[in-house]
Every structure is written in C-alpha cells, then in structure tokens.
Amino acid sequence: MLRSFEFCIPTRGTSVPDGPLWYHELKFDGYRLRLERDGDRVRLITKGGYDWTKRYPWIVESALKNRQKQFVIDGEAIIRGVDGYSDFTALHSGKHNAEVEMLAFDILAMDGDDLRNLPLSMRKTNLQRLLARRPEGIFVSDFEQGEIGPDLFRKACEFGFEGLVSKRSDRPYRGGRCPHWIKVKNRSHAAMSRKFE
Template structure:
C-alpha cells in the first residue's frame, strides 16, 4: 500500500521553549502507522510488523471514516481506570479489543502526500479528518510555545512518560529527526523497563 519510514524523535535533556515548538504528552503505548486505501486497512509497527488483526477497534473505526484514503502516525494505547494509558494492560494483550489509536500526525489524505507540509498544517488536516470520529481513533492534544518546560514538570507530576516537542514549521521526514525532541520523565516505570532490558 504505502512505503514510509517513521519519523523518530531525538532524545533530549531539556524541553525547547521557543514559539515555533508544539509539545505533546508522551503516552505509554506502541507506535503505529494506520494506512487506509479503499476497503483495505493496515496497522504497521515501528519495527515493520503488521498488527492489523491485533487491534480490531482501530480498524473498524478507520473503515467508518468517509475519507477512503489516508495514512496516520500515532500510538496504540489502552486506557486504564483513570482514563490514562495503561502499558501493562496493553502489553498483556488481554485487552486488544479495547486498544485505541492516539493520532498525532497525518502523512496522506486522499491523493495528497502531506509530508512536505509543515506540522501545523498537517495537524489541521488531521483534526478535520477525525473531528466527527470520537471512538477508536482520537487526536492527540498539544500545547504551543514557551509553555514547554512548565508543561514537562506537570507531565512528570502526573506520572506520564514524558514530552515530545516538535517544530511546527517542519515537514515529516523518515528517520531520526532533530526537529522532534523527546524528553523523558526519569521517574516513569518505562525507564525501569529500559534499564532492565540493558542489564
């Protein structure tokens, strides 16, 4: 169907604070690309695996959209009882029927390749595509500008994984990007998983 490489954030130590940055909360989930072309839908992982059959609720809602052709970049999550993402529930595979997609970027809409557009315009297109589809696939919230460092402190207070800051004026390019900066909450359980994997 489509051949795209994921845009990957660069790990940083400080959150940028300029007006040209968008800031998104990093939820604890699996990175996914949702591809729809007519009646075909695929869910592709960052590692290149096809997980279409694993998450039926995402697929079902992608097919309900009136737009027949699009590619979305996002994250697969399971909501816990508190409404936030629950990685253990996602990882267990026992709640695959409840997995949703948190959409944060759009690469294709109809016959248009949107990757050359600035992120701000891609966000507008994504919002329009999903505005009447609140179930299964939803748009990630973001904040803009100097609020970044303050937002990161709140993110840590609430126990989220971290923050990804993205340049609003840049195109989408596959591979490691200096225009996407991920700053991790050092106290989040995901850090323990990384350290355990390295031992």
C-alpha cells in the same frame, strides 16, 4: 498509495524546547503505529515493520467508518486505564486488544496526496478535519504551543506521564532520526527501565 512510509523518530533530549514554534505533546505509554487506509483495506504497521492489523480491531473498525477512503496516520496504540491515562501493562498483556485505541498525532497522506512536505501546523489541521466526527477508537493527540513546554513537562511528570515530545510546527515530516522532534522522558516513569519502546 500504500507505499512505504518511514517513521519519524524523535531525538532524545534532556530539556524541553520553549520557543514559539514548538508544539508539545504528552508522551503516552503505548506502541507506535502507522494506520494506512486505502478503500476497504486497512493496515496497522509497527515501528519494527510488523503488521498488527488483526491485533487491534477497534482501530480498524474506526478507520473504516471514516468517510475519507484514503489516509495514512502516525500515532500510538494505547489502552486507557480507569484514571484516563494509558495503561502499558494492560496493553502489553495482550488480554485487552479489543479495547486498544489509537492516539493520532500526525497525518502523512490523505485522498491520494502525500502531506509529508507540509509543515506540521498544516498536517495537524488536516488530521483534525479527518477525525473531527469520529472520536471513538481513533482520537487526536492534544498539544500546547510555545514557551509553556518546560512547565508542561513538570506537570506531566507530576501526573505520572512518560514525558513530552516537542515538535517544530514549521517543519515537514521526515523519516528516520529527526532533530525537529525532541523527546524528553520522565526519569521516574516505569518506561525508563524497559529495554524496548
């Protein structure tokens, strides 16, 4: 089951889509990760292809506590600051690796089945079921649907979030640059000045 799963990469946008088929997720400030579990084996793979399994033990422990023995999750490694928002400085320092959690926003495989051809709406349902009783260490990303997108983006900027990622709820998961995932960044956020993501 642990074959190659290419990351879906959002297309950068300048405005947030507002149609009824769009899901909108807050963009937390962290590192993109793919969590792969196959029996007692867990791996955390970065967008650049690095194995960070030993770096983030809380995520690994949480994955192993799940009753489901096979799954692949797409998400973001984050540290929550005292205000509840992600703290990229703490994450990047490497001094708090034991506190790093995974914000899960998609599921690519479960119980030996490849779920990537399912629409996002069904993948989200499967992800919710998988993580329903295991809130610590790995948690599901919240989202809003439809016309609320532009208003949600304005609020995200007000509260200092990195931006929004909007995704078509009726589309499959595809590796590489994807026109059905649109990332709109908060121009005043510190991430805008970084050379890496």
